[in-house]
């Protein structure tokens with residue numbers, strides 16, 4: 001019981017399209033009205049580039065903290081939690097100066113570097129990550145090859161680590177969670193992986209120090225202490241990966257509970273109370289903390305594909321579209337949409353994969369194309385689900401998160417049909433990643449157990465419909481056959 005206004009915890013989420021900040025009470029529940037948002041979007045280029053503009057992120061995050069500082073008024077602020085896209089790679093030059101470009105998980109330009117590391121069959125089991133363009137080993141090699149004429153970077157870090165270094169000074173520090181998304185962390189020993197660093201010619205001193213997300217920075221540098229006096233001496237917690245935060249924030253932390261997220265990108269993941277569970281074929285295993293793993297798979301497409309089609313086909317607002325999408329029968333259009341516009345992450349890991357829309361007729365409508373894209377994403381998520389569910393001891397329960405999914409009854413319903421299992425929307429669905437980071441920070445402050453099952457009722461359950469499941473099953477097979485046929489094409 002608090003007699004004065006309750007203290008609050010602030011949480012900042014660095015996403016693929018914007019930076020958002022929210023306030024939560026000491027029980028981890030959202031407090032309306034104290035929030036901040038600033039746009040900052042990944043920049044895609046035709047060669048597979050997906051860069052993050054660091055000055056844009058710095059401006060956005062500092063601006064969101066300005067808003068949270070002003071709006072929290074006289075209330076006590078317990079701390080600042082952070083969650084971020086993962087992975088991100090910042091190269092640092094002399095004096096710790098960040099060098100462009102900053103690469104994101106979606107950047108596939110390092111495709112030429114895949115297979116270039118020394119052969120090492122145990123690497124996936126040690127790091128939890130496959131050899132792919134989303135991870136630092138390929139990205140660091142690509143970065144060096146491309147900038148060969150410039151002085152080499154002296155150190156590397158994630159975007160959130162660079163921000164915290166600006167606010168607090170060095171040394172650079174990262175959480176086990178963010179580090180586990182880089183492909184360079186040995187998740188068994190919780191140290192940077194020796195063979196991976198040797199293969200890259202790096203020493204651990206060129207990477208951030210590793211710490212648990214519960215070990216905060218305290219004591220802002222004078223210029224930031226003047227800007228945010230209320231934050232000058234409060235804990236700022238190292239960022240956790242947004243996937244890990246989404247599970248904690250949507251309450252998907254128990255056995256068989258799978259966070260099904262469609263934000264800008266999409267993913268499904270489950271929390272395992274072990275540091276280094278086996279990595280299922282085609283998937284990855286990251287860390288929520290040094291004690292808990294996050295096993296799952298991710299696609300680079302989700303709400304970003306929906307948005308791209310709405311813009312490209314001038315489809316109008318999301319709200320107007322939903323009834324038109326809902327009026328279409330499952331797979332009634334006969335189209336096959338392979339949604340790999342950003343290459344294929346899980347389960348194929350093919351950076352050269354592209355999007356395909358097959359089966360067009362003069363009668364095809366733009367709304368049908370969008371519905372086919374949403375179904376196409378669902379089939380690819382089902383390819384991840386098959387692999388993930390084979391590791392579970394119980395039947396899966398999908399817990400929805402992500403703005404794109406929660407804004408669409410159609411997507412929620414068709415995912416339940418395609419996955420053949422209930423999809424649950426909790427009564428605290430919004431901003432799961434920010435909420436998860438806040439709950440982990442409250443856990444670090446000993447104020448709650450971030451993994452405790454929620455006692456709040458489940459508001460909506462989307463049950464699978466057997467007739468629709470059958471129709472979608474056939475359409476999913478058609479998508480598989482099309483992918484196989486396309487993979488035989490030269491080039």
Ligand SMILES: O=C(O)[C@H](O)[C@@H](O)[C@H](O)[C@H](O)CO
Nearest residue numbers: 085086105242243265267298
């Ligand atoms: O678990 C996840 O959600 C993924 O693994 C991440 O790589 C995200 O796709 C990325 O951080 C963008 O939000």
